[in-house]
Amino acid sequence: LAVGYCQLPELLPVPGLRLGTTRAGVRYQDRRDLVIMELAAGARVAAVFTRNAFCAAPVVVARDHLARISPRYLLVNTGNANAGTGAQGEADARRCCAALAELGGCRSEQVLPFSTGVIGEPLPVKVIVEGLPAALASLSEQGWSEAAQGIMTTDTLPKGVSRVLELDGQRITVTGIAKGAGMIRPDMATMLAYVATDAPLAQPLLDRCLRSAVERSFNRITVDGDTSTNDACLLVATGEAGIPEIGETGSAYQALCGVVTEVCERLAQLLVRDAEGATKFVTVEVSQGRDAAECLQVAYTLGHSPLVKTALFASDPNWGRILAAVGRAGLPDLDLAGVEIHLNEVCIVRGGARAADYTEAAGQAAMNQDEICIRIALGRGGARERIWTCDLSHEYVRINAEYRS
Amino acid sequence: LAVGYCQLPELLPVPGLRLGTTRAGVRYQDRRDLVIMELAAGARVAAVFTRNAFCAAPVVVARDHLARISPRYLLVNTGNANAGTGAQGEADARRCCAALAELGGCRSEQVLPFSTGVIGEPLPVKVIVEGLPAALASLSEQGWSEAAQGIMTTDTLPKGVSRVLELDGQRITVTGIAKGAGMIRPDMATMLAYVATDAPLAQPLLDRCLRSAVERSFNRITVDGDTSTNDACLLVATGEAGIPEIGETGSAYQALCGVVTEVCERLAQLLVRDAEGATKFVTVEVSQGRDAAECLQVAYTLGHSPLVKTALFASDPNWGRILAAVGRAGLPDLDLAGVEIHLNEVCIVRGGARAADYTEAAGQAAMNQDEICIRIALGRGGARERIWTCDLSHEYVRINAEYRS
Numbered sequence: 001l002a003v004g005y006c007q008l009p010e011l012l013p014v015p016g017l018r019l020g021t022t023r024a025g026v027r028y029q030d031r032r033d034l035v036i037m038e039l040a041a042g043a044r045v046a047a048v049f050t051r052n053a054f055c056a057a058p059v060v061v062a063r064d065h066l067a068r069i070s071p072r073y074l075l076v077n078t079g080n081a082n083a084g085t086g087a088q089g090e091a092d093a094r095r096c097c098a099a100l101a102e103l104g105g106c107r108s109e110q111v112l113p114f115s116t117g118v119i120g121e122p123l124p125v126k127v128i129v130e131g132l133p134a135a136l137a138s139l140s141e142q143g144w145s146e147a148a149q150g151i152m153t154t155d156t157l158p159k160g161v162s163r164v165l166e167l168d169g170q171r172i173t174v175t176g177i178a179k180g181a182g183m184i185r186p187d188m189a190t191m192l193a194y195v196a197t198d199a200p201l202a203q204p205l206l207d208r209c210l211r212s213a214v215e216r217s218f219n220r221i222t223v224d225g226d227t228s229t230n231d232a233c234l235l236v237a238t239g240e241a242g243i244p245e246i247g248e249t250g251s252a253y254q255a256l257c258g259v260v261t262e263v264c265e266r267l268a269q270l271l272v273r274d275a276e277g278a279t280k281f282v283t284v285e286v287s288q289g290r291d292a293a294e295c296l297q298v299a300y301t302l303g304h305s306p307l308v309k310t311a312l313f314a315s316d317p318n319w320g321r322i323l324a325a326v327g328r329a330g331l332p333d334l335d336l337a338g339v340e341i342h343l344n345e346v347c348i349v350r351g352g353a354r355a356a357d358y359t360e361a362a363g364q365a366a367m368n369q370d371e372i373c374i375r376i377a378l379g380r381g382g383a384r385e386r387i388w389t390c391d392l393s394h395e396y397v398r399i400n401a402e403y404r405s
Numbered sequence: 406l407a408v409g410y411c412q413l414p415e416l417l418p419v420p421g422l423r424l425g426t427t428r429a430g431v432r433y434q435d436r437r438d439l440v441i442m443e444l445a446a447g448a449r450v451a452a453v454f455t456r457n458a459f460c461a462a463p464v465v466v467a468r469d470h471l472a473r474i475s476p477r478y479l480l481v482n483t484g485n486a487n488a489g490t491g492a493q494g495e496a497d498a499r500r501c502c503a504a505l506a507e508l509g510g511c512r513s514e515q516v517l518p519f520s521t522g523v524i525g526e527p528l529p530v531k532v533i534v535e536g537l538p539a540a541l542a543s544l545s546e547q548g549w550s551e552a553a554q555g556i557m558t559t560d561t562l563p564k565g566v567s568r569v570l571e572l573d574g575q576r577i578t579v580t581g582i583a584k585g586a587g588m589i590r591p592d593m594a595t596m597l598a599y600v601a602t603d604a605p606l607a608q609p610l611l612d613r614c615l616r617s618a619v620e621r622s623f624n625r626i627t628v629d630g631d632t633s634t635n636d637a638c639l640l641v642a643t644g645e646a647g648i649p650e651i652g653e654t655g656s657a658y659q660a661l662c663g664v665v666t667e668v669c670e671r672l673a674q675l676l677v678r679d680a681e682g683a684t685k686f687v688t689v690e691v692s693q694g695r696d697a698a699e700c701l702q703v704a705y706t707l708g709h710s711p712l713v714k715t716a717l718f719a720s721d722p723n724w725g726r727i728l729a730a731v732g733r734a735g736l737p738d739l740d741l742a743g744v745e746i747h748l749n750e751v752c753i754v755r756g757g758a759r760a761a762d763y764t765e766a767a768g769q770a771a772m773n774q775d776e777i778c779i780r781i782a783l784g785r786g787g788a789r790e791r792i793w794t795c796d797l798s799h800e801y802v803r804i805n806a807e808y809r810s
Binding site: 051052053054055083084085086119120224225226227228229304305306307310311313314316319320323324325326327328331334336351352353354392393394396397398400401402 | 456457458459460488489490491524525629630631632633634709710711712715716718719721724725728729730731732733736739741756757758759797798799801802803805806807
């Protein structure tokens with residue numbers, strides 16, 4: 001189960017966005033596996049996609065459609081990632097878009113397809129197309145919770161969050177949902193996130209806001225260092241809030257972008273909390289670096305180290321492993337004498353060796369927590385970064401070794 | 406147990422090098438844990454050490470001594486890595502060197518110290534010093550096998566290999582031993598390798614030969630991507646073979662360096678075969694790259710991917726995970742349509758998707774082997790590289806989660 005209390009909170013509707021969910025039977029029967037999001041005319045969409053060169057057919061098609069015209073529908077299926085399916089996969093994704101466009105009365109390019117699930121199997125187009133009417137019939141601004149369930153694959157719980165802010169005396173909503181339980185599932189293509197607001201945001205600012213929020217959230221988590229073939233994150237601005245368009249990077253933009261970032265951070269944390277086999281939610285904070293890049297280099301070296309991650313799983317305050325990971329992160333001229341490391345509030349390393357006042361009991365008490373912050377001060381500058389990660393458990397190996405059997 | 410049949414073969418003596426081993430009781434009683442290697446006058450030594458910025462006290466001292474004068478003794482203890490021990494650790498390492506120098510009648514700087522074992526505990530200098538006379542008393546050119554056992558920590562078996570070649574009508578021997586069962590042990594500081602030949606090799610060529618051999622062997626393996634604080638690899642040329650000194654990079658150098666590389670490759674493979682929890686010995690061959698660097702980038706992305714490694718553990722011919730790892734390796738403009746992937750002789754991916762003639766049965770048969778070669782042709786150049794790695798098993802997590810308990 002996920003680390004920490006993560007029950008789905010009330011998800012607030014975003015005027016101008018309706019969501020419909022149904023059980024189409026893509027891979028399993030009796031499971032919500034098809035979600036349609038309908039965008040009001042005039043809504044704007046920003047998107048970021050996986051950087052994996054082996055990207056899935058729906059990613060190729062969604063990128064193509066997005067470059068042509070404003071979207072009216074997002075179509076998500078679980079159970080099948082339509083990845084590793086070559087030219088047939090692209091044709092299949094386009095057939096699904098065309099079918100929804102016909103029912104919805106728009107152009108085929110106004111539908112963006114998203115698929116998540118098993119890699120390498122042909123997409124069951126007929127099953128998806130047959131599910132469309134039921135999904136359309138259930139469209140509602142109240143449909144967020146069901147959609148959060150409808151995009152789940154092996155997630156143990158639906159993930160979503162809402163925030164409100166006030167702009168121009170008007171209440172603005174930001175609601176987001178996400179799915180994914182490893183950076184890439186065994187044969188699964190993983191992370192999808194949809195965030196929407198009713199604030200009217202000019203397209204360049206929408207793109208900028210999404211990139212900035214993603215950089216601080218989904219690009220700051222790691223479970224196993226693997227990157228899915230299907231990752232996508234969308235930000236929709238319906239513009240229905242009845243305030244003037246935000247076209248400049250003034251205080252309204254800053255406030256809105258801050259809340260969007262907060263929503264993305266929460267969703268990113270939920271992915272890590274529900275990661276495969278995770279028993280610990282771990283924040284790695286690296287400060288006093290020369291620049292952000294070297295702080296991240298150290299943070300990810302820890303976040304990807306099997307030895308650090310197994311020590312976390314064992315609740316072992318193993319400062320030698322942490323210090324060794326810092327040492328091999330590849331920082332030029334790193335003077336370990338200037339490095340300080342804390343586990344939560346306990347100083348474990350100072351001056352390149354175990355802190356003089358460190359006691360195993362204090363380290364053990366910190367490590368016994370479910371939520372652990374590893375704080376590393378590099379002692380050579382003013383930059384600071386943090387990432388979220390989890391431990392490496394027997395359950396991770398079991399899930400990933402047994403998934404296909 | 407190690408993958409494949411790895412019993413220690415007969416290790417041939419190298420004239421000019423004697424080895425002595427004893428049970429000093431550094432950490433455990435009744436275990437060979439102290440090894441002395443005595444080099445004949447005139448022997449030359451080349452060495453490479455860990456690149457981890459957090460390097461252990463003996464590494465600091467050995468580097469310092471090596472820069473000053475020709476070594477006469479190598480002193481190795483197991484049970485304690487003398488790492489993370491600060492200034493006291495360096496002083497302790499120097500005290501051990503001084504004690505051996507006094508008994509051996511040489512200068513303190515002519516002793517190189519090596520320690521492997523638990524990180525962060527003070528070195529038991531007294532125990533080591535008291536063990537020196539017994540180790541010296543057992544010095545013998547026949548001492549290789551006992552030394553191979555004497556440098557073991559959690560290795561399940563001693564590791565060594567001998568090769569001979571003929572130069573100038575003279576039989577030349579190259580013998581090497583190594584220890585290490587993860588790239589870094591939990592609290593252990595891991596890899597040590599000692600290779601010796603009786604060939605007379607000029608110092609610049611000796612250095613060059615070692616760097617070249619290490620680059621193709623110990624720098625081509627990965628278990629978990631971690632780098633120990635104590636890694637060291639030495640090449641000794643005693644020069645006792647009675648042939649003229651090899652001072653140029655002609656055919657004699659080429660032949661000798663080829664055999665040294667072969668010895669290092671075998672030792673490197675033995676480390677992987679005996680890696681923590683390993684059930685598979687995996688070769689990753691990447692060909693048709695633009696340059697060696699990008700071939701290695703792809704190979705290590707696979708070798709470090711927990712998803713690929715758990716699939717190997719499960720004997721799951723999971724081509725999606727392998728292709729996704731290739732895709733995220735960060736190669737610019739990689740066209741997956743040109744990529745071909747084989748598991749042993751079975752083609753699993755062609756043109757960015759599952760090969761048309763692939764059958765699950767054929768893939769399964771390849772994956773069921775203990776020794777698996779993943780061959781990736783990138784289809785964009787003439788460079789080629791290969792690394793050796795292993796799978797990620799429950800046993801790996803168990804060992805690394807439970808080591809300190």
